[in-house]
Amino acid sequence: MTHIEARTLYGTLNLLLLRTLEGGELHGLDIRRRIAELAGDALKIEEGALYPALHRLERDGLVESAWGVSERKRRAKFYRLTVKGRRRLKREMASWKEHVRAVARVVLGPGEAL
Amino acid sequence: MTRGPEMEGEDREQAAIDDEVRFHLEGRVEELMAAGLAEEAARRKALEAFGDVERVRAELLAIDAASERRTRRREFLHGFLRDVRIGARRLRRSPAYTVVAVLTLMLGIGASVAMFTVLNAVVLRPLPYPGSERLVRIWPAENFNIALSREMATGLPSVAAATGISRWGLTLTGEGQAAVLTAGVVDVAYFDVFGVRPALGRVFTEEETEPSRSDVVLLAYGLWQTRFGGDPGVIGRRLAFSGYGHATREVIGVMPEGHNLQGDPADIWVPFSLVSGTPFASDSSWYVAEVVGRLTAGSTVERTSQEVRSLAVRLKSASPSRFDDETVAAASAISFLDSVVGDVRRLLWTLLAAVGLVLLIACGNLANLLLARTAGRRRELAVQAAMGASRGRLVRQQLAESTIIAVSGGALGVLLARVLLLVVGVAEVSGLPRTGDLALDGRILAFSFVVSLASLLLFGLLPALRAAREELRQDLTSGSRGAGLVHGAHRLNRLLVAAQIAMATVLTTGAGLMIGSFLRLKSVDAGVDASDVLAIQVQPPADRYSGQTYVQFYEDVTERLRQLPGVTGVGAIHLLPFTSGNWSFPYLAEGQAADPNVQLPSANFRMIMPGYFDAVDQPLISGRDIAASDGAALPAVMLINATFARTLWPDGSPVGRVIRLFGSMPHRVIGVVGDVHQRSLDRAPLPEMYVPAVQWSRGGAQMELVIEAPRADALAAAARDVITDLGPDVPIAKVRSLSSALGDSLARRRFIMQVLVAFGCLALLLGGVGVYGVMSHLVGARLPDFGVRMALGASSSDVMRGALSSGFTPALAGVAIGLGSAAFASRLLRAVLFGMEPVNLPTYALVVVILLAVAALASWLPAQRAARADPLSVLRSD
Numbered sequence: 001m002t003h004i005e006a007r008t009l010y011g012t013l014n015l016l017l018l019r020t021l022e023g024g025e026l027h028g029l030d031i032r033r034r035i036a037e038l039a040g041d042a043l044k045i046e047e048g049a050l051y052p053a054l055h056r057l058e059r060d061g062l063v064e065s066a067w068g069v070s071e072r073k074r075r076a077k078f079y080r081l082t083v084k085g086r087r088r089l090k091r092e093m094a095s096w097k098e099h100v101r102a103v104a105r106v107v108l109g110p111g112e113a114l
Numbered sequence: 115m116t117r118g119p120e121m122e123g124e125d126r127e128q129a130a131i132d133d134e135v136r137f138h139l140e141g142r143v144e145e146l147m148a149a150g151l152a153e154e155a156a157r158r159k160a161l162e163a164f165g166d167v168e169r170v171r172a173e174l175l176a177i178d179a180a181s182e183r184r185t186r187r188r189e190f191l192h193g194f195l196r197d198v199r200i201g202a203r204r205l206r207r208s209p210a211y212t213v214v215a216v217l218t219l220m221l222g223i224g225a226s227v228a229m230f231t232v233l234n235a236v237v238l239r240p241l242p243y244p245g246s247e248r249l250v251r252i253w254p255a256e257n258f259n260i261a262l263s264r265e266m267a268t269g270l271p272s273v274a275a276a277t278g279i280s281r282w283g284l285t286l287t288g289e290g291q292a293a294v295l296t297a298g299v300v301d302v303a304y305f306d307v308f309g310v311r312p313a314l315g316r317v318f319t320e321e322e323t324e325p326s327r328s329d330v331v332l333l334a335y336g337l338w339q340t341r342f343g344g345d346p347g348v349i350g351r352r353l354a355f356s357g358y359g360h361a362t363r364e365v366i367g368v369m370p371e372g373h374n375l376q377g378d379p380a381d382i383w384v385p386f387s388l389v390s391g392t393p394f395a396s397d398s399s400w401y402v403a404e405v406v407g408r409l410t411a412g413s414t415v416e417r418t419s420q421e422v423r424s425l426a427v428r429l430k431s432a433s434p435s436r437f438d439d440e441t442v443a444a445a446s447a448i449s450f451l452d453s454v455v456g457d458v459r460r461l462l463w464t465l466l467a468a469v470g471l472v473l474l475i476a477c478g479n480l481a482n483l484l485l486a487r488t489a490g491r492r493r494e495l496a497v498q499a500a501m502g503a504s505r506g507r508l509v510r511q512q513l514a515e516s517t518i519i520a521v522s523g524g525a526l527g528v529l530l531a532r533v534l535l536l537v538v539g540v541a542e543v544s545g546l547p548r549t550g551d552l553a554l555d556g557r558i559l560a561f562s563f564v565v566s567l568a569s570l571l572l573f574g575l576l577p578a579l580r581a582a583r584e585e586l587r588q589d590l591t592s593g594s595r596g597a598g599l600v601h602g603a604h605r606l607n608r609l610l611v612a613a614q615i616a617m618a619t620v621l622t623t624g625a626g627l628m629i630g631s632f633l634r635l636k637s638v639d640a641g642v643d644a645s646d647v648l649a650i651q652v653q654p655p656a657d658r659y660s661g662q663t664y665v666q667f668y669e670d671v672t673e674r675l676r677q678l679p680g681v682t683g684v685g686a687i688h689l690l691p692f693t694s695g696n697w698s699f700p701y702l703a704e705g706q707a708a709d710p711n712v713q714l715p716s717a718n719f720r721m722i723m724p725g726y727f728d729a730v731d732q733p734l735i736s737g738r739d740i741a742a743s744d745g746a747a748l749p750a751v752m753l754i755n756a757t758f759a760r761t762l763w764p765d766g767s768p769v770g771r772v773i774r775l776f777g778s779m780p781h782r783v784i785g786v787v788g789d790v791h792q793r794s795l796d797r798a799p800l801p802e803m804y805v806p807a808v809q810w811s812r813g814g815a816q817m818e819l820v821i822e823a824p825r826a827d828a829l830a831a832a833a834r835d836v837i838t839d840l841g842p843d844v845p846i847a848k849v850r851s852l853s854s855a856l857g858d859s860l861a862r863r864r865f866i867m868q869v870l871v872a873f874g875c876l877a878l879l880l881g882g883v884g885v886y887g888v889m890s891h892l893v894g895a896r897l898p899d900f901g902v903r904m905a906l907g908a909s910s911s912d913v914m915r916g917a918l919s920s921g922f923t924p925a926l927a928g929v930a931i932g933l934g935s936a937a938f939a940s941r942l943l944r945a946v947l948f949g950m951e952p953v954n955l956p957t958y959a960l961v962v963v964i965l966l967a968v969a970a971l972a973s974w975l976p977a978q979r980a981a982r983a984d985p986l987s988v989l990r991s992d
Contacts, residue, residue: 027137028134028137028138029137029138029141029142029145032142033145046163046164047138047142047163047164047165048164048165048166048167048169048170049165049170051134051135051138051170051174052170052173052174052177055174055177055178055181056177058181059177059178059180059184070137070141072141074137074140074141075133075137076137077130077133077134077137
């Protein structure tokens, strides 16, 4: 698999973050772990890029944050989806699926499936 | 790292970012160590996976700073909206205050916006031609001849194209009812100068300026629509447009909708007609009213002005007899807009400044009201301040309330302005140019917004800042109504009252001066008795009524009109007094030597029919009137007015002397008549001569019939019948009374006077209300004081005197300041004052009396309350 720079995946990264937060509030470390667990080595994201992305999402009102205490009793910043973020996620998911299906049809040809 | 409330903005954000990043890195190191790495290796790996820590920190900081600003803005807006809601609720609880405040502001802003709308239409709005800022009017003297205007048009390097413009009455017959149409007579360059192309057809060609070929016409869009139903087939038709050298003309085009001349609009356009190559010295067509040119790119009016001057000097040296030094000295160019707007620019700005004073007075009242209101809420504010509400928040709360008033007052004001303009009908009553279209535009809306905002700051900010004064906290402990701090507010109250009265004084003085001028003007003897005189302008088509038939028609009509019941006099003149047209001819009087190097002097020229002087009661001073016996057969005779007689022969009698028109046509003076103010009452009568129409062979004039009868207006219908009966093909252009013509000539002055009087009354009303309000407040606040004094034995008149003086003293100071300012400000009115100087003592004295009376009345009512103060009840009240 080609090594992909996180930055070129900016839009995708946002989608990943929103999707990860769909289940409930998480701090940055959890988010990283969740993405790493699910994607394995297939998606290698520079960890430092997570935070600017999260802060931008917060700036745009898609996520909100609050300081809390982590499972290891450390002071941690937790992120969770706002109502606006949840709506946005739904919309982005739909359009992403549409996009993937279209690409799949072209790349795989008729009869083949993902 | 510590985080405390003392940390501000960026520091706090920086700390939070550091915490978040550290949490991540430490957490990763722990994870990696748990997975079996040594601490050192785990640390290295965590950092490697994270990337450039410094870059991430910087990026986060930038993002957070932006979002922080956004949040703060949002919070402020939310807070403000909340304050507005609270303010609205509070205003609902005190409807009297709200209504008075909004109405006051509505009056001030409404008057301002209405005034600005007029100023905008007349002065600010560009002329409706493409690139109109490059149009100039050349040599703003009247009466060019065609050849001269063409010399000017071609002899100026900085002018790309120039055209003469004149107006001529042409009669359209054979297309239903005969009609007199206004023809714009123009040069071929007209279309380039004004950047206009016909909507249909073509423009004039160079060949069509030759008298033999100039029988062409372009129709105005409006005429094409109303008279020809918008039929394109009209192009190429030959219509009976009689006058200006042709009996019929071929329609070659239709002008586009919306294009027309400034001032009186044209119905048709025809070309100036002159044999090409005619030198201006031998061109006898002295009727090009103005020359308008378009500057080349990069030229300035100043440069054109210099070019015009040097051209005039050149022309004079080539033909000295056609120019006098005065004409050469007057040679210049001004922007076309300036020439259209004329001398009213400064006047309108003065009126806008005047209405600005009205608005300031209104704002003063609001500020006073608000101060009083704030004083009433001091405890509430003090509680809020004590509970930690910041000064900013208190100011914001106050401003939110004021904003509601400013916004509603502003919106209602704009509405009031529209209604005012609709009701007044500025175009009809003001005599101002360009007032036909007073539609709302962006500039007016922007002005309304700025004025509302400025008012808000003026009346709202000061009391709001006061409300937030920290000393308020002390009020909580003092608990007394009459706490010492109130004195500061009262000083402010008094200052405001003095300022308001000063401004009202200035406005009242302006209004007084205008009223005085107008009364003086009205009492000027016009020279004729305009009452009970009906004037009817008829225009016999020149092709059918020329020479003697023309005069015969008028003789027949006057004869028949004389027989109408009640008629006491009938006559005719070709230029009615108090209207704008003028004919002025060069003359050589008996005893004067003709100098070929000096231009002949000129005097006004009027053609009349026998009976005119009787009909308008213009007195015959010496000699005799013209009579039927002064027929077409010579000797030619004339009457002159008293001014002319005095100018020419200060010592001897003019009767029997000879005046040669144009230096060659001898007319014997048979009588002297009284002076008439030809243009308007504020201009001194000029030398004038009256020649019997029957002896004037040059033609070209259309006469106006005058009929004198008690209740002459009622004769209009009968007179029309007579004219139509005798000349079915003669259009009747205008029917009105001579007194209305006189009234129209005073329109602009009357309008200015009425506007200033309205502003003055508004100022007095608002100023009076202001004094009353402040006095009520002061007396209310000092009631305990008065009570104590009365308890100590002061009489109620002592108390009343004390109360009166506290309101009257600032009013007195205001009047004094106002008079001083008025002496200065009323100079702005000098141009429209008549028969009085800007500093006119009787007017000023009257103003003082009025202002003091208003102030006294406004102070007296509340002072009475003080005098009735019951010592016991006030002492108990706290």
